[in-house]
Amino acid sequence: MVSPVAAVTPSLRTAIERALGAEFAGADPVLRPSQYADVQVNAALALAKRAKRPPRDVAAAIVDALDLTRECSAVEVSGPGFINLTFRDSWLADLVSEQAADERLGVPTQPRQIVPIDYSAPNVAKEMHVGHLRTTVVGDALARTLEHLGHDVIRQNHIGDWGTPFGMLIEHLLDVGEDSPEAALLETDPNAFYQGAREKFDGDPEFATRSRARVVRLQAGDEATLAIWRRLIGLSTVYFNRIYTALDVTLTDADLAGESTYNDELAGICDELEAKGLATMSDGALCVFLPGFTGREGKPLPLIVRKSDGGYGYGTTDLATIRHRVRDLHADRVLYVVGAPQALHFRMVWQTARLAGWLPDDVEVVHVQIGNVLGEDRKILRTRSGAPLRLMSLIEEAVAKAGAHLDQARPDLPPAERDVIAAQVGVGAIKYADLSVAHDSEYVFDLDRMLALVGNTGPYLQYAATRVRSIFRGIDADPGHAQFAQAPITLAEPSERALALHLLDFGQVVAAVGDELEPHRLCTYLFELAQAFSAFYENCPVLKAEADTRASRLALCALTLRVLDGGLGLIGISTPDQM
Ligand code: ARG
Numbered sequence: 001m002v003s004p005v006a007a008v009t010p011s012l013r014t015a016i017e018r019a020l021g022a023e024f025a026g027a028d029p030v031l032r033p034s035q036y037a038d039v040q041v042n043a044a045l046a047l048a049k050r051a052k053r054p055p056r057d058v059a060a061a062i063v064d065a066l067d068l069t070r071e072c073s074a075v076e077v078s079g080p081g082f083i084n085l086t087f088r089d090s091w092l093a094d095l096v097s098e099q100a101a102d103e104r105l106g107v108p109t110q111p112r113q114i115v116p117i118d119y120s121a122p123n124v125a126k127e128m129h130v131g132h133l134r135t136t137v138v139g140d141a142l143a144r145t146l147e148h149l150g151h152d153v154i155r156q157n158h159i160g161d162w163g164t165p166f167g168m169l170i171e172h173l174l175d176v177g178e179d180s181p182e183a184a185l186l187e188t189d190p191n192a193f194y195q196g197a198r199e200k201f202d203g204d205p206e207f208a209t210r211s212r213a214r215v216v217r218l219q220a221g222d223e224a225t226l227a228i229w230r231r232l233i234g235l236s237t238v239y240f241n242r243i244y245t246a247l248d249v250t251l252t253d254a255d256l257a258g259e260s261t262y263n264d265e266l267a268g269i270c271d272e273l274e275a276k277g278l279a280t281m282s283d284g285a286l287c288v289f290l291p292g293f294t295g296r297e298g299k300p301l302p303l304i305v306r307k308s309d310g311g312y313g314y315g316t317t318d319l320a321t322i323r324h325r326v327r328d329l330h331a332d333r334v335l336y337v338v339g340a341p342q343a344l345h346f347r348m349v350w351q352t353a354r355l356a357g358w359l360p361d362d363v364e365v366v367h368v369q370i371g372n373v374l375g376e377d378r379k380i381l382r383t384r385s386g387a388p389l390r391l392m393s394l395i396e397e398a399v400a401k402a403g404a405h406l407d408q409a410r411p412d413l414p415p416a417e418r419d420v421i422a423a424q425v426g427v428g429a430i431k432y433a434d435l436s437v438a439h440d441s442e443y444v445f446d447l448d449r450m451l452a453l454v455g456n457t458g459p460y461l462q463y464a465a466t467r468v469r470s471i472f473r474g475i476d477a478d479p480g481h482a483q484f485a486q487a488p489i490t491l492a493e494p495s496e497r498a499l500a501l502h503l504l505d506f507g508q509v510v511a512a513v514g515d516e517l518e519p520h521r522l523c524t525y526l527f528e529l530a531q532a533f534s535a536f537y538e539n540c541p542v543l544k545a546e547a548d549t550r551a552s553r554l555a556l557c558a559l560t561l562r563v564l565d566g567g568l569g570l571i572g573i574s575t576p577d578q579m
Helices: 004-020 044-050 055-065 089-101 132-148 165-176 182-186 190-203 203-221 223-247 259-275 314-327 340-356 393-411 416-433 458-474 482-486 496-504 504-516 522-541 547-569
Strands: 029-035 039-042 072-078 082-087 114-118 153-156 278-280 285-294 300-306 333-339 364-370
Touching: 004 029, 004 039, 004 044, 004 055, 004 089, 029 458, 044 055, 055 072, 055 259, 082 089, 082 285, 089 482, 089 496, 089 547, 114 132, 132 153, 132 223, 132 333, 132 364, 132 393, 132 504, 132 547, 165 182, 165 190, 165 203, 165 223, 182 190, 182 223, 190 203, 203 223, 223 393, 223 416, 259 278, 259 285, 259 300, 259 314, 259 340, 285 340, 300 314, 300 340, 314 333, 314 340, 333 340, 393 416, 416 458, 416 522, 458 522, 458 547, 482 547, 496 522, 496 547, 504 522, 504 547, 522 547
Parallel strands: 114 153, 114 333, 333 364
Antiparallel strands: 029 039, 039 082, 072 082, 278 285, 285 300
8 A cells, every 4th residue: 555646647748758868757746735736746847947847838748748647537737837636535535545454554564774772771770851752752653663664673771780870879878877767868869869879979988988999999890889780770770661661661681781891892992992003092092083073163073983092982881782682683774763952972983983984974874852851940840949850750640641531531531540531641642742843943831731632642642543543432333343444435524535545655754763863743733633523524424424334434534543643653652442
């Protein structure tokens, strides 16, 4: 099954070549939706210019050479050189029937690529903050979508689990005891545990000395120290997993590949860079100087791979990481869903890796840049005291608000069911608000707007899905039943036709999300689909229509539900049965 646009494109190509000559073979017509027809080809733009003929002549010549009698009810030259195409109702009806019969709903299966996706990546013993919310939610949407498109996605949760703070964290854990209430904070409020350690470190010189000695032992691979470090990581991952479960995110312990994973490779990375003549000593540190990277006053900007104290940094780990993803995971495409401020870091790491031969030209690496989440004051979202906002409390607040609304709206539902729906709606609202804006732009975190039942929100789309479900509940039928996937669809009313046209775009939109890595396109699509459905449902009686029309319209309803539900599923949002 292909979209109407994809279906007519080959005929248009042939007509362009026939009308304008062989040198136009392969010219790509651009088809856009138009208010005068279903789609419009702008022949005036590139084609007429290249053909050196008046745009209207070019459009007329293409129309003469065009055979779309099966697909179109009208093909017209319009304006200064447009070709307007109106699809035949019966042809659209056949396409949409085909889509309903297709388990994949028209979503293509792409040639399989191996795609490691680096996302979420919180830091151990520190609260996951709203910045991590976005990389988690966007990364998970991309992982689900690319998997559905047929790719082999390898989730890589590059948690911050190594570095100098671990000396003080380990000493603090030893001081308070592993069974103490303070240690329990690691699973509930890791930031508080971190703050406790930090305060002691700053105020107690003896503790600071012990902590420094502990880092040295940790880095030297002292087994007793490593054992405590492992328990610290274990407690922290309990916390991460609570957030992932609450957010309905697909990451598991099997996807953990934190910074420490690469410890044993860092010395070798440095040696190899030196041997290849790529790294040089500068002020006691081993550095890579790359052409084109300069800092203030044009001074060359180094990527430091070994600090003057012998320690390795974030850049060294990321060099080992990219090498691992290419060499061991056999990546075709690597995605880094990470905050926008790290763009320079990644460019330097990748360029170094290319020069070192660890990143061949045919492996694509992409930084999916994540923009800031802002408070109402348009500054990075923080609590009143200025501390970064706890992610868990945001989730809890959203679920509580959704629950309060449900208590009012649906007192008839059993409380346990209301709790399940509140979680779906509250979490769906946060995730959708995050996904519906371009991942690299900022947005203001406003729970009330996110939870609104009107506008481009998660709850609006979830509600649209429950509305369709209630039609089927009313006739005691399962919308997933094969009967609705196989009923012949006919299109007569304009709003019914508009709904079908929109449904037919699904596959192409999902493919574009995978290609361009832009989940917000799917959000826009689903929002417009819900609106098209609303218009259809207002204008076209379903259950009261006569038998054939009723069967056809029920099939359209069922297909709409499958697309809404499937589309939201691809971005990690579930739809309640009712709300
Ligand atoms: N832990 C880092 C942070 O919180 C993000 C890590 C991103 N991934 C990577 N390979 N560097 O900012």
